[in-house]
Amino acid sequence: MIDRGSLIVFEGCDRSGKTTQCNKLITQLEADGHKAKYLKFPDRTTKIGQLINSYLGQSCDLDDHAIHLLYSANRWEAIHTMKSLINQGTTLIVDRYAYSGVAYTAAKEGFTLDWCKQPDIGLPQPDKVFYLTLSSEALSRRGGFGDERYEKKDIQDKVAQNFQKLKDGDWEEIDADKSVEDLHRELYSRVKQVMEDSKKKALGKLWT
Numbered sequence: 001m002i003d004r005g006s007l008i009v010f011e012g013c014d015r016s017g018k019t020t021q022c023n024k025l026i027t028q029l030e031a032d033g034h035k036a037k038y039l040k041f042p043d044r045t046t047k048i049g050q051l052i053n054s055y056l057g058q059s060c061d062l063d064d065h066a067i068h069l070l071y072s073a074n075r076w077e078a079i080h081t082m083k084s085l086i087n088q089g090t091t092l093i094v095d096r097y098a099y100s101g102v103a104y105t106a107a108k109e110g111f112t113l114d115w116c117k118q119p120d121i122g123l124p125q126p127d128k129v130f131y132l133t134l135s136s137e138a139l140s141r142r143g144g145f146g147d148e149r150y151e152k153k154d155i156q157d158k159v160a161q162n163f164q165k166l167k168d169g170d171w172e173e174i175d176a177d178k179s180v181e182d183l184h185r186e187l188y189s190r191v192k193q194v195m196e197d198s199k200k201k202a203l204g205k206l207w208t
């Protein structure tokens with residue numbers, strides 16, 4: 001039997017450097033002969049993802065519950081691909097996952113963390129969540145947010161508080177306020193360790 005790949009998730013507020021780091025990890029893993037694939041949620045390429053994209057770009061409005069469920073559906077529609085890649089030995093480096101789903105919706109008025117978690121219960125459980133953090137000062141040094149929905153300081157502060165509430169034993173908080181290269185080196189060695197530790201373990205189910 002071949003060793004399975006790992007499911008490694010990156011979480012953090014907008015502009016924390018997740019996408020840059022995920023892509024650098026993929027390049028390095030492949031260069032070192034590992035099978036690795038980058039996935040990102042929301043996956044804006046599917047039909048559901050296109051709807052999410054219009055919502056984020058403010059070209060359509062949706063009820064807050066409805067958009068929450070669409071984000072979740074956008075993950076469920078990927079799980080067959082995800083599981084089969086992992087079982088064939090490919091490590092998935094995932095840019096946002098269900099934790100973003102919960103943290104962003106629960107930042108809105110009238111939503112509990114518990115309600116927000118329900119639709120994602122049972123998704124594949126990450127072997128590790130790297131949570132990239134930046135102080136508000138470090139964030140503002142990175143320049144302004146774009147004009148997508150949620151890219152405002154008060155929302156990002158609430159999202160960061162929610163991430164703290166979602167942290168469990170599989171999370172590692174990483175201070176992202178360092179150079180791209182230094183952060184990459186740190187993450188690469190952590191990722192290699194996770195791959196080593198998880199290859200003989202069964203993949204779990206999220207929040208069960």
Ligand code: NYM
Pocket residue numbers: 014041042056071072096097098100101102104105149150151
């Ligand atoms: N987002 C992302 C959610 O609100 N719920 C989710 O389930 C996910 C995966 O989408 N501001 C939000 C967080 C981001 C926005 O993501 C787009 P990105 O990584 O900026 O493309």
Ligand code: MG
Pocket residue numbers: 014015148
């Ligand atoms: Mg963004």
